[in-house]
Amino acid sequence: MWLDQADGFAEIFRGYLPYYLLVVFPIFIIMSPANPVAASHEFSVYRMQQYDLHTVPHGCRSASFNLEGRSLSSWSMSRHCVVARIQDITIDQFVEIRSKAGALLLVLPKNDTLLTDEQKEHIKLLEMAMMQQDIGIPVYFAEWTPEFEDIIKDLQHSFITDDKSGTALEAMFNTVSSNGYQIVVSAPTPAKIDSKPVTIHGKLVGRSGAAQTIVIAAHYDSSSVIPELSFGADSNASGAVAVVELARIFSRLYSAAATRGGPSLVFMLTSTGHSLNYFGTKKWLEEHLDAVDASLLQDISFVMCLDSISSSPLTMHVSKPPKAGSPAQSMKARLGAPLVHKKINLADEFLAWHHERFSIRRMTAFTISSLQSHKDPSRNTLLDTPSESSFRNIADNIAATARALASHIYNLTEEDNEEDSILYDEALGVDEASIRHWYKFLSSQPRSPQVITSTAPNGGVTGALERALSKYLETTVSAHALDKREPEYALYSPTRAILYVYSVKPAVFDLILTLAIVAYLTLVYFAIQLFPRFYEEYAKVVTGKAKVN
């Protein structure tokens, strides 16, 4: 009996089955595509910032990975991709992941406004820590979705661990019951983006005779750990909005000969801000100061830079305290802003404020900002999103700045007179609708240097700002070229990618499945073998008589 069965089993494999399979399978495998099925989860993810500044690398240096997903607590080696919520990961954990894990995927909070202040502070500090050094592993960010929440929960409660504790049966049960995730991003290797920073400027010519020039400057890019999600509402959509609004107010005053002020006004917007050391401003100054035709920046009275003005009170940052009676001192008095003095440190990697670029070229310059320190992490955060209260502050701050500037230009000392002050309000009133529009528009666009310097100068945010300014004054857009041999900075793509999450089982699972299938097939085999005997008994029961034939 037993020998018979063994014979039967052997027959399956002795038959024609294996031979033609040996031929057919390789042909099929060669013919079919490598990965014929789409993943059940597909996400759009954003890669972490990557750039070089003076050939010093910053940010994440790689893009592709194909690794097993693990939670913050269960990852152990470089073949794991750590998946976590951004508010859960501590800086210490990040440092460890940076050096030992294979990749990092951070899920952004569901809703910024629901975060506590503590969490916000934590995210800002984490961003700062992440940008401090270059990171060898790929780091991606994903927007919150319910699917991600499920995956994170699954990973956190997963039984898949590397320690060999527990019985073999337990381990076997775990491999069958638990889900694993294979996380795949196939992105091109990081490559330098052809970056063309631009500076937009326009001039309102003052009364002839008075050749003094006041420059009002702001950068309109933003910086955060995710280029595609740098909305920079405070830093520095607010400054750019202020420049546009000031241009509008003063172009009206300067359009009539009677109300034209003495000094000329130059409005400038540059597309590379603090994250790239105000490169655009540096080039722009070189072009206009060192060129033969240096008429634009003759006899600078002062340069006023606007940076992050969406809270109050305003502060005036200088690199050299203004002398009594100087125009800068007069502006300070009229603004009523406290002075913060910080010397330029050329040994530092980053310049602290925009005005330092001008101060290096021996111009009187200062930055108006509501931030107390240039090290404030809110200048480089993805949490810098628009809000109604910031908008109110911006409108108030622009009005205050416009008033101070006008009172300086027209050299007014007394505003106590009520009639006069109504007159000023009319002439200097800010157009809230326009400010709101521009603030909303700028803070809804990702404005990292990667995004805005790689689009054409007449398109995107740059084009929109240029068209806005050209309504009030004649604008010139100057594109700056990087040094060919030693580029001052380099930006890298890709900034976004598609992430695939496959649910997988551990390798042992298939082995267990094979055992189960073999057991099942043995059962089927015996069922078929025993069928005649079963039929006999069954027929007896059904008909109540012994089978005759």
Add this chain to the structure above:
Amino acid sequence: MTLYHFGNCLALVYAPYHMAYKFSGISEYATFSKCVYAGGLYIFTQLCKMLLLATFFPDSDNIQSGGEYDVFLEILKATVDLADLLGIYVALNSIPGKGHAKILTAAIGWASAEVLVSRSVLLWVGARGSEFDWRYVRSCAESNVSLLQHAASAALVWLCARSDLPRRLLPPAAALLLLVPYRALLEEALAGALALSAWGLLALRAAHALGVALAALAMYATLVQHSALS
């Protein structure tokens, strides 16, 4: 997941069919060509059914995607499956041999063609992907159940077509036969009512198929007894 996983699934599908063919004794009748013929008939029947469905229920796909579930329409569509019974009948008639060999040959040919046409592509595309899903293992197990189901249907068709079937057996055999086209519908309705999982549905199918098969076997045994006595 991997090629290995695909191999697992393939073994689960193929081995029972192979064993049913090898060890049931019908291979001694050298009826492999008849199996292929039954399979060809299966494909032909499906084409005819598709033609019918496309003619009389042209927008049935839209209704399904719309989320509405029209019971009457589903029953009507299932009625078209009566063509399957006709196809099995033709296959049975064209196969020579004793009753049980006829039934098994037709059932194996019919069910293998179904596996080949409707499951193999899904398996080839799905089970080899990086994504793991129990669906593929389940689909393989389901194909085993469907072999049993088709064997039961073929036996019922054969029984009803016999002129020497005892009179008292005709009503139950005919009733079971008429229920065959609606079995998927009934199973799904019951699973929905009991809120069964996909594995539960599979177990229900297996139980149902087993029940029908045992009933058919009982009638077959009675018929054999009857004809031996008379």
